[in-house]
Amino acid sequence: MSRKVPKRVFLTEDQMPTKWYNVRADMKEQHAPYLHPGTMQPVTLDDLLPIFCTELAKQEADNVTRYIDIPEEVQDFYKIFRPSPLIRAYELEKALDTPAKIYYKFEGNNTSGSHKLNSAAAQVYYAKEQGLSGLTTETGAGQWGTALAMACAYFNIPLSVFMVKVSSEQKPYRKAIIETFGADLIPSPSDTTNIGRKILQEHPGTGGSLGCAISEAIERAVSTPGYRYVLGSVLNQVLLHQSIIGEEAKMQMEVIDEYPDIVIGCAGGGSNLGGIMAPFMRDRLEGKRHPYFIAVEPASCPSLTRGRYAYDFCDTGHVTPLAKMYTLGAGFMPSPNHAGGLRYHGMSPIISKLYHDGYLDEAVAVEQTKVFDAATIFAKNETILPAPESSHAIRVAIDEALKCKESGEAKTILFNLTGTGYFDMHAYMDYKEGKMNDYVPTDADLEQGFATLPSIPGIQ
Numbered sequence: 001m002s003r004k005v006p007k008r009v010f011l012t013e014d015q016m017p018t019k020w021y022n023v024r025a026d027m028k029e030q031h032a033p034y035l036h037p038g039t040m041q042p043v044t045l046d047d048l049l050p051i052f053c054t055e056l057a058k059q060e061a062d063n064v065t066r067y068i069d070i071p072e073e074v075q076d077f078y079k080i081f082r083p084s085p086l087i088r089a090y091e092l093e094k095a096l097d098t099p100a101k102i103y104y105k106f107e108g109n110n111t112s113g114s115h116k117l118n119s120a121a122a123q124v125y126y127a128k129e130q131g132l133s134g135l136t137t138e139t140g141a142g143q144w145g146t147a148l149a150m151a152c153a154y155f156n157i158p159l160s161v162f163m164v165k166v167s168s169e170q171k172p173y174r175k176a177i178i179e180t181f182g183a184d185l186i187p188s189p190s191d192t193t194n195i196g197r198k199i200l201q202e203h204p205g206t207g208g209s210l211g212c213a214i215s216e217a218i219e220r221a222v223s224t225p226g227y228r229y230v231l232g233s234v235l236n237q238v239l240l241h242q243s244i245i246g247e248e249a250k251m252q253m254e255v256i257d258e259y260p261d262i263v264i265g266c267a268g269g270g271s272n273l274g275g276i277m278a279p280f281m282r283d284r285l286e287g288k289r290h291p292y293f294i295a296v297e298p299a300s301c302p303s304l305t306r307g308r309y310a311y312d313f314c315d316t317g318h319v320t321p322l323a324k325m326y327t328l329g330a331g332f333m334p335s336p337n338h339a340g341g342l343r344y345h346g347m348s349p350i351i352s353k354l355y356h357d358g359y360l361d362e363a364v365a366v367e368q369t370k371v372f373d374a375a376t377i378f379a380k381n382e383t384i385l386p387a388p389e390s391s392h393a394i395r396v397a398i399d400e401a402l403k404c405k406e407s408g409e410a411k412t413i414l415f416n417l418t419g420t421g422y423f424d425m426h427a428y429m430d431y432k433e434g435k436m437n438d439y440v441p442t443d444a445d446l447e448q449g450f451a452t453l454p455s456i457p458g459i460q
């Protein structure tokens with residue numbers, strides 16, 4: 001069968017972008033400043049230096065430099081798994097009988113199984129450059145911990161990963177991979193930190209949460225000489241590194257003379273969405289083009305669609321700076337959901353600001369059985385087994401394509417396929433056996449989370 005355009009659009013190594021794009025340089029208004037958790041005053045660079053690597057703290061604060069060079073060592077690492085392919089979902093289109101053209105950027109082609117390696121590579125490189133003796137982090141579902149362990153092995157730097165206890169028990173293979181790459185894995189909450197001991201005392205038997213693991217990882221970093229803490233999503237620096245996804249996708253679409261009408265990403269902390277959107281948002285902010293942007297989140301953890309736009313802590317232990325973002329409250333405990341990478345109470349301050357100001361057009365919350373319906377259709381037709389997180393974007397890409405079938409419009413849809421689901425087979429089994437439920441928090445459940453929002457004199 002002959003086709004006008006190829007199934008996969010590859011770029012060569014030489015064509016890989018050499019700069020990250022910092023969308024904040026083009027935003028009309030900046031997100032509200034981070035606040036110091038003790039003083040409730042805007043944080044300064046000096047406040048960030050004990051927690052973050054120096055170069056990353058600078059990137060976190062930088063809202064003026066449009067393009068930032070990707071260090072050559074990071075480019076070399078990227079070349080092991082990038083440029084990633086842009087794929088036309090012909091088979092899916094045929095199965096849906098839609099006139100829409102569906103493209104996806106596939107970020108699952110590395111052992112971590114997700115886009116998180118894009119930022120891990122950068123963060124570990126800067127840590128090494130600074131001569132640090134080690135790093136700490138948290139991981140929920142395990143993708144970030146794996147990506148970071150890979151990058152730490154590559155750049156040869158020690159790593160301690162606090163893994164949400166339920167996840168470490170549910171996903172023993174994730175733990176084994178992280179340890180294979182040489183990192184130290186501690187189920188959280190643990191008795192190795194003050195905050196961990198406190199949480200264990202207050203909630204004996206708890207399975208832990210991402211916010212709690214963050215608190216432990218930060219405590220370990222600031223109390224160990226030469227250590228810093230690194231985070232895999234939410235932060236400005238992470239969205240910056242993930243811009244490589246969108247920059248490549250835009251170049252690939254140009255090769256085949258295409259431009260998306262709709263850009264879709266799943267949203268946990270907002271980093272892959274920020275990444276795939278980046279250059280298209282640049283066009284929008286410059287008034288050149290007007291693609292329609294959609295964020296997709298789980299109905300069980302609906303920060304954009306049902307959260308408050310408010311200052312909140314990024315962790316349960318209240319040791320991080322406060323960020324103004326769409327949040328369900330740092331005390332919100334999301335129900336068990338198979339898309340572990342999307343179970344976070346807050347949302348990137350950049351994504352939150354773009355959504356609040358109407359540049360990110362729409363946020364959609366979807367229920368997990370519908371997500372797995374979409375994952376299964378996608379797997380059968382495109383032959384890639386998608387991660388549950390990524391399948392949120394697939395769900396909405398399919399829904400948009402079906403709308404096109406109704407209206408007869410041949411829209412061009414681009415979504416980010418953030419990863420593969422090989423470690424999520426338990427979820428696929430539950431789905432197949434009809435054991436998966438669609439828990440949606442009630443308004444009363446959400447109120448409990450909102451009650452944990454801090455009150456800040458003169459601000460909220």
Ligand SMILES: *Cc1c(COP(=O)(O)O)cnc(C)c1O
Nearest residue numbers: 233268269270271272341389419
């Ligand atoms: C972590 C993760 C996500 C969600 O994180 P974002 O920061 O919102 O991108 C999505 N997909 C996969 C496969 C992940 O591992």
